[in-house]
Amino acid sequence: MSQKAPTLCCPICQSPLPLGPDGKTLTDATKKLLPFCSARCQLVDLSNWLGERYTVPGESTDSPAPEQPEA
Numbered sequence: 001m002s003q004k005a006p007t008l009c010c011p012i013c014q015s016p017l018p019l020g021p022d023g024k025t026l027t028d029a030t031k032k033l034l035p036f037c038s039a040r041c042q043l044v045d046l047s048n049w050l051g052e053r054y055t056v057p058g059e060s061t062d063s064p065a066p067e068q069p070e071a
């Protein structure tokens with residue numbers, strides 16, 4: 001039986017995840033970042049969905065003036 005290691009690709013940059021010295025298993029550093037290839041791509045994904053979450057569809061025509069209590 002030949003065991004074929006699944007090729008994992010980063011969902012952000014689509015590049016194959018870096019493998020350890022044996023060429024089959026992911027390094028511990030990579031495992032921590034799964035399924036991303038690098039901390040950078042992890043950040044990109046995070047900001048992607050944070051951006052979606054915080055983006056309010058539509059335009060706000062009037063901006064509510066923040067109340068500033070004056071002493």
Ligand SMILES: [Zn+2]
Binds near residue numbers: 011036
């Ligand atoms: Zn990547």
